[in-house]
Amino acid sequence: MKKNTIEIPSCSNCGNSKEFFCNLSESEKQLLSDKKGDNFYKKGQVIFYEGNHANGLYCLYDGKVKLTKLGKDGKEQIVRFSKNGDILGYRSLLSDEPYHATATALEDSHICMISKEKFLQVVEQNTKLSLQVIQLLSKDLKGAEQHLIDVAQKTVKERIAESLILLKNTFGYLADGKTININMTRSEIADMAGTSTESTIRTLATLSDENMIALDGKNIIISDLPNLIRCSNTYD
Amino acid sequence: MDKDNQRFNLQFIKDSFSGEEINLSSGDILFNEGEKNDFVFFIESGSIKVLKNKWVIGITKAFEFVGITSCINEIDIYTFSSKAIEDSKLLKIKKIAFKNLLLENKHFSKQIIEILCERIKLTDIRTRSYIDNSPRQRVLFEIFNNITRSNNSIAAYITNEDLSELTGISKRAVTKIITDLTKEGLLESKDLGSILIKDEPKILTEIKP
Structure with a gap:
């Protein structure tokens, strides 16, 4: 079982930064890091619920998460998995809608939370990041369309x-x-x-x-x- | 999207991109899956259906773009095919010009983000609909998803063939469903793929119980 108290580094020093944040300046990473929340979620714990007001961007520092949507008769549909370095909730923030899915920890996980305002501020300021967001959404759309065809x-x-x-x-x-x-x-x-x-x-x-x-x-x-x-x- | 509610201003698009205008007749292919994707297209008038593995994954209408994802996803080929549903006029835009405008114009970039979010949401809803809903509900959903509001009327311009391709239901079954819906007073099927919505509240109740 993972320890629930570990030191999560700032966005500037996070080894999980990956492509999404690599185009941010140090000051932008610092802006995101300031007052960033980080929480420990036990296996099975919900990070956010489908339909809830979207208040922040979640970044999976360590662990595994599933995203699910509720269909008729209460049947759950898994829409996506997330692993270390993945970000969650961005589509809801960008479209100013409630969270589109429920995010649940598949194992003990450490997750950072960046406020909606700061995330949108950085996306607006940094056009390269904006393009990366578009690339991420395009990839998501391609995946969604393929899933539709598969079903x-x-x-x-x-x-x-x-x-x-x-x-x-x-x-x-x-x-x-x-x-x-x-x-x-x-x-x-x-x-x-x-x-x-x-x-x-x-x-x-x-x-x-x-x-x-x-x-x-x-x-x-x-x-x-x-x-x-x-x-x-x-x-x- | 109808002219009054268009997201993009046609003049802005023409001023931003010095692209060639092309005309397609109904049934003409715009591009095939696997072809080199050097262009994004802006639909000035008409509508284009988007197919993958011969399955219709969407219908794109006037004042919208076709080919965004293939352009953005850093691959050299179109990952789907597209064909004109009706006579259409499009602006052919070089991929590099499209990407440059995304980097230069924050507002345009934001609009593209909004479009992609909407398309993902719609695709998820359609997938869910396919799993959960009856053929009748799926047909109603696709009709309602293609409506245009003008003055006091609500109409969808979509043929039975398109409905069949969008829902995966046979054309014969679609025709029967439309006939039943017409008899029940929910809609009125007119010529050339025009469907008039007669009872919007009842339709909404049925597709979103």
Whole structure:
């Protein structure tokens, strides 16, 4: 279990800065860092709820988060995962709308919060950052469109295979080089693929019988990645 | 988006970009998936449908851009195809000129951010609709998503074929749904893909229960 008190560095010294903040000047990073909040979230804790007023930008310093939307009959749909260095809530801030999804910690996580006003101020001032925001949104739009097509056109098996590949691409493997580095319930995998839990359980069993994956409790081991990719019918 | 509510001023776009104007007839292809993406297009009049893997992922109308994401996403090819739904006039803008204006003009940049946020939201809603909603609700959603308000009327300009492609429902089933909705007094189907909305509150209740 992670310690809940660690020293989170300022934005200038954050090793997670990645592409998004790399075009900021030192003074802009300092502006974001001033009075930046940082919180510890235990596994399962909610960072923000879909529909709540968007008051800040969240930056995942350490941990894993899922973003979900609530459909009819209370069914949850996973829309995205976030890992170290990812930012959350930016679309709501940019469009001045409530949070579009609920963000929940998948494991103990440390998350920074930058105020809405400061984030928007920096985006407005820095046109290169503004362009990066547009690039990020374009990537999100491409992902959303692909997801729509997948739900509409792909079979359940293809969607489950694609969901497993997405998990592997997002979180990588454990030290053994083949177990996906995240524990997801069958229900959560069903949410990702837009299908029922029952179908997911059956399909995972089929993929296991076909030696593309192996199941060890909640752990999913990818035994044959090339075949799994072929099965997902993904060519991008 | 209708002329009164357009986000972009046509004159501003023409002044900012010295692009070639092109005319397309209904059914003409603007670009194919996989082609080199040197241009972004601004629709002066008409409408363009956007397809990926032969699936219609959206319809873009007058005073909007087509090809933004392929331009911005730092890849050399269009990742989707586009085709004119009706006779259309477009301004062909060089990719580099589009990006330069994003860097130079904060207001323009902000408008593009708004468009992308709206498109993501709409796509998410459509995905959700596909999973949760009945074929009838999906047809109603797409009709309502393409409405134009003028004076005292609300109308959508979308053919049954387009509705079929947007929803993944067969054209025959779409036609039946439109017939049923017309009999129930929710809408009136006119010629050339024109659908008049007769009972907006009831439609809204049905698509957003």
